[in-house]
Amino acid sequence: xxxxxxxxxxxxxxxxxxxxxxxxxxxxxxxxxxxxxxxxxxxxxxxxxxxxxxxxxxxxxxxxxxxxxxxxxxxxxxxxxxxxxxxxxxxxxxxxxxxxxxxxxxxxxxxxxxxxxxxxxxxxxxxxxxxxxxxxxxxxxxxxxxxxxxxxxxxxxxxxxxxxxxxxxxxxxxxxxxxxxxxxxxxxxxxxxxxxxxxxxxxxxxxxxxxxxxxxxxxxxxxxxxxxxxxxxxxxxxxxxxxxxxxxxxxxxxxxxxxxxxxxxxxxxxxxxxxxxxxxxxxxxxxxxxxxxxxxxxxxxxxxxxxxxxxxxxxxxxxxxxxxxxxxxxxxxxxxxxxxxxxxxxxxxxxxxxxxxxxxxxxxxxxxxxxxxxxxxxxxxxxxxxxxxxxxxxxxxxxxxxxxxxxxxxxxxxxxxxxxxxxxxxxxxxxxxxxxxxxxxxxxxxxxxxxxxxxxxxxxxxxxxxxxxxxxxxxxxxxxxxxxxxxxxxxxxxxxxxxxxxxxxxxxxxxxxxxxxxxxxxxxxxxxxxxxxxxxxxxxxxxxxxxxxxxxxxxxxxxxxxxxxxxxxxxxxxxxxxxxxxxxxxxxxxxxxxxxxxx
Numbered sequence: 001x002x003x004x005x006x007x008x009x010x011x012x013x014x015x016x017x018x019x020x021x022x023x024x025x026x027x028x029x030x031x032x033x034x035x036x037x038x039x040x041x042x043x044x045x046x047x048x049x050x051x052x053x054x055x056x057x058x059x060x061x062x063x064x065x066x067x068x069x070x071x072x073x074x075x076x077x078x079x080x081x082x083x084x085x086x087x088x089x090x091x092x093x094x095x096x097x098x099x100x101x102x103x104x105x106x107x108x109x110x111x112x113x114x115x116x117x118x119x120x121x122x123x124x125x126x127x128x129x130x131x132x133x134x135x136x137x138x139x140x141x142x143x144x145x146x147x148x149x150x151x152x153x154x155x156x157x158x159x160x161x162x163x164x165x166x167x168x169x170x171x172x173x174x175x176x177x178x179x180x181x182x183x184x185x186x187x188x189x190x191x192x193x194x195x196x197x198x199x200x201x202x203x204x205x206x207x208x209x210x211x212x213x214x215x216x217x218x219x220x221x222x223x224x225x226x227x228x229x230x231x232x233x234x235x236x237x238x239x240x241x242x243x244x245x246x247x248x249x250x251x252x253x254x255x256x257x258x259x260x261x262x263x264x265x266x267x268x269x270x271x272x273x274x275x276x277x278x279x280x281x282x283x284x285x286x287x288x289x290x291x292x293x294x295x296x297x298x299x300x301x302x303x304x305x306x307x308x309x310x311x312x313x314x315x316x317x318x319x320x321x322x323x324x325x326x327x328x329x330x331x332x333x334x335x336x337x338x339x340x341x342x343x344x345x346x347x348x349x350x351x352x353x354x355x356x357x358x359x360x361x362x363x364x365x366x367x368x369x370x371x372x373x374x375x376x377x378x379x380x381x382x383x384x385x386x387x388x389x390x391x392x393x394x395x396x397x398x399x400x401x402x403x404x405x406x407x408x409x410x411x412x413x414x415x416x417x418x419x420x421x422x423x424x425x426x427x428x429x430x431x432x433x434x435x436x437x438x439x440x441x442x443x444x445x446x447x448x449x450x451x452x453x454x455x456x457x458x459x460x461x462x463x464x465x466x467x468x469x470x471x472x473x474x475x476x477x478x479x480x481x482x483x484x485x486x487x488x489x490x491x492x493x494x495x496x497x498x499x500x501x502x503x504x505x506x507x508x509x510x511x512x513x514x515x516x517x518x519x520x521x522x523x524x525x526x527x528x529x530x531x532x533x534x535x536x537x538x539x540x541x542x543x544x545x546x547x548x549x550x551x552x553x554x555x556x557x558x559x560x561x562x563x564x565x566x567x568x569x570x571x572x573x574x575x576x577x578x579x580x581x582x583x584x585x586x587x588x589x590x591x592x593x594x595x596x597x598x599x
Contacts, residue, residue: 020098027108049093055102116134210533270436295491296431298421325401347415361393464502467483495546497543497544502533
């Protein structure tokens with residue numbers, strides 16, 4: 001390669017008719033090369049887009065090089081910009097109205113044949129992740145990563161204007177129970193001891209508030225060793241924020257406005273304000289989920305009391321045993337075939353449901369004769385009439401039922417609701433509204449009971465403050481405690497969650513006690529926090545947003561892996577680098593670690 005100063009004068013994707021007659025120097029990769037009747041056309045691509053380069057046979061030196069060029073070769077070219085011939089313009093590109101007549105060309109680097117065509121969107125994800133460097137060259141991935149960058153910059157601008165300080169917190173820290181498994185890092189200098197990678201900066205941001213920093217934020221990596229899904233990664237990026245002397249409502253207002261502002265600036269998306277607010281109780285009751293997708297125009301209806309004495313034992317036994325029976329009315333659902341109903345039945349077994357009862361409403365005027373269902377004969381007339389009335393059933397409906405434990409009924413019918421709403425049938429029936437649908441879910445329970453371990457767990461984390469007046473229930477009636485907690489949900493995706501924190505040592509100890517964390521254990525794991533709270537800790541609270549989820553929503557990506565440059569698979573592996581990998585014996589010896597192989 002020849003040594004040049006000012007190797008590039010312009011970017012490929014930014015050339016326009018206003019640059020005609022200019023001599024430009026471009027650098028980039030070959031997206032496509034075509035020989036049209038002796039003239040070679042090269043689509044040259046850089047991070048801004050593509051431009052067409054024309055190589056004429058009259059220039060034998062340039063033409064000779066162009067003949068040997070292949071896809072993904074890295075080139076330097078010099079040429080003159082001119083308008084494309086009429087009728088050959090590409091209106092999809094900013095540079096589509098011009099082309100560059102090549103005067104000089106140099107191959108900066110050759111390329112092997114890529115493992116897959118960059119324009120092919122059907123490539124298996126594992127292949128894409130193995131060859132992630134090539135995958136990142138695709139237009140879609142370039143757009144996604146650029147949007148991620150822009151999103152972060154707009155968040156910073158918004159928070160900086162409100163006097164939030166960007167403060168880093170440690171990555172090597174102490175293992176503390178926060179709901180998921182920690183990733184541990186062995187310490188060579190303190191043999192047999194371990195650091196933990198932070199599941200979040202939760203404790204440190206609280207300490208910063210105690211230290212007198214009024215407003216903090218950080219766009220930071222968090223690490224959780226948990227089972228993975230499309231919306232989870234072992235390492236993910238969080239927009240982490242904390243404030244002092246603000247109420248729940250004031251914190252929510254600041255960050256609602258942040259999301260509205262950033263969505264508008266980054267993607268031109270207008271989110272209607274104020275966001276709808278649902279209590280946790282209403283969200284579960286109506287939608288079976290604390291992250292409902294309000295674009296789906298369906299709601300659940302609990303009928304536990306109505307069916308408590310019916311002959312259909314699946315319903316009555318669930319009602320009498322402290323479970324729940326709920327129904328989902330689907331307008332126009334009588335069109336669903338038996339095969340489609342069977343598919344839904346198989347689908348909800350993932351959520352622990354044993355079956356899916358249903359009634360098709362053909363003609364209400366005919367009583368039971370106008371209903372089609374394998375369960376109607378086992379439901380008394382008065383109960384059946386009450387069910388149809390409370391559901392406001394209409395001819396042409398189908399009604400689905402769930403019976404069993406409260407969680408299984410909520411999870412399974414919520415899944416049916418979303419499956420139907422997002423289906424082709426649901427959209428044709430007007431059961432789905434293609435809009436942006438943000439909301440807040442508030443008034444969460446402080447605790448949830450773990451039936452396997454027979455103990456209470458924190459619904460969010462152990463540092464969430466109880467609602468005023470609920471402090472006395474911490475010891476005697478933890479199931480009645482509500483939290484000063486709030487989640488932001490957009491289109492059925494939880495994008496952020498936060499709370500007002502506990503700033504009083506005695507209340508914090510009461511919460512630990514409710515969670516089965518005794519004082520000795522609390523001092524071992526959280527002694528530094530408990531000590532800090534004794535020094536005039538201010539009321540404080542905050543929120544954390546999942547950056548990856550927010551960007552994926554805007555991009556329309558099916559998985560957050562599509563907006564993370566170098567993600568892990570659902571099995572927590574990096575296919576590009578081969579991580580995780582084994583450590584050498586000498587590395588393990590330095591840390592004082594022996595490996596116990598799982599059989």
